[in-house]
Amino acid sequence: xxxxxxxxxxxxxxxxxxxxxxxxxxxxxxxxxxxxxxxxxxxxxxxxxxxxxxxxxxxxxxxxxxxxxxxxxxxxxxxxxxxxxxxxxxxxxxxxxxxxxxxxxxxxxxxxxxxxxxxxxxxxxxxxxxxxxxxxxxxxxxxxxxxxxxxxxxxxxxxxxxxxxxxxxxxxxxxxxxxxxxxxxxxxxxxxxxxxxxxxxxxxxxxxx
Numbered sequence: 306x307x308x309x310x311x312x313x314x315x316x317x318x319x320x321x322x323x324x325x326x327x328x329x330x331x332x333x334x335x336x337x338x339x340x341x342x343x344x345x346x347x348x349x350x351x352x353x354x355x356x357x358x359x360x361x362x363x364x365x366x367x368x369x370x371x372x373x374x375x376x377x378x379x380x381x382x383x384x385x386x387x388x389x390x391x392x393x394x395x396x397x398x399x400x401x402x403x404x405x406x407x408x409x410x411x412x413x414x415x416x417x418x419x420x421x422x423x424x425x426x427x428x429x430x431x432x433x434x435x436x437x438x439x440x441x442x443x444x445x446x447x448x449x450x451x452x453x454x455x456x457x458x459x460x461x462x463x464x465x466x467x468x469x470x471x472x473x474x475x476x477x478x479x480x481x482x483x484x485x486x487x488x489x490x491x492x493x494x495x496x497x498x499x500x501x502x503x504x505x506x507x508x509x510x511x512x513x514x
Contacts, residue, residue, distance in 0.1 A: 308383035308404060308425075309376050310335055313368030315342040320474060321389045325350055332397040338375060340368050364487075366437035366447040373431055381428070382409070388422040392472035399467055400425065407463065412455050416464040421448040423468045434458045438498075443487035446495045449503040457509060 310332065314321050321339070328337060329351035339356040341347055342363055347356050363371055369386060376384050383404050387393060403413055403425060413425040434454050441447035455462060492502070500507030507513075 307381055308335070308385055308400060309381045310337040311372035311376060311384050311386045312337065312389055313340040313342060313365065313372060314389035315362055316345070317389045318345040318347055321347065324389070324392045325354055327392050327394065329354065331394060335397045338372055340372050342368060364439065364442055365444040366439045366441050370436045370439065377428055383428070384426050386424055386426065390473065390475050391422045391470035393423045393468065394471040395467060403465060403467060411461045411463055413463050413465050413468060415468040415470070416466045417469045422473065423470055430455060430460050440494060441487070441491045445488045446491040450495060450498070453499060453503070453506060
């Protein structure tokens with residue numbers, strides 16, 4: 306199945322290194338693209354793992370856009386996008402089976418907590434829905450925004466047990482690292498854009514235009 310793994314990261318080299326050491330044995334047949342927003346001098350443990358370094362933090366939305374566009378330029382049709390603080394201990398065949406079973410019209414998100422720490426997106430959905438909104442700075446609410454836009458575009462979202470990470474940790478807090486902030490500002494922007502918080506949106510077009 307034509308998919309790759311995409312992982313943006315900032316200041317979590319310790320957790321990412323542990324994950325990569327797992328992935329090099331678990332999915333040696335799948336290319337993994339890392340976007341290092343923190344210039345952490347990450348050592349890649351296998352040839353299928355490739356690291357791109359940025360001198361500035363693109364934020365979550367910008368990082369996802371960067372990596373997905375990179376993957377599209379490399380010819381990929383599907384993307385498994387992972388957080389740097391999780392370890393998804395699933396062999397490549399499990400991901401292939403999900404893609405083959407449901408096809409390009411469905412976005413897949415972990416069932417537990419409905420967060421996007423590990424999600425599968427197709428090129429078709431990305432091209433029709435568009436890029437993640439980079440007006441959401443740093444992190445928070447860019448995922449809610451995209452899920453809402455996916456539904457407005459007529460695509461389906463499924464919540465898969467198979468995408469639940471075996472390891473889910475956070476090495477930092479927002480208070481300790483402002484690079485991971487943006488909650489209040491992004492929430493206000495989301496409400497302005499959609500007329501309500503997630504699940505209480507009033508608008509069907511951005512800013513009710």
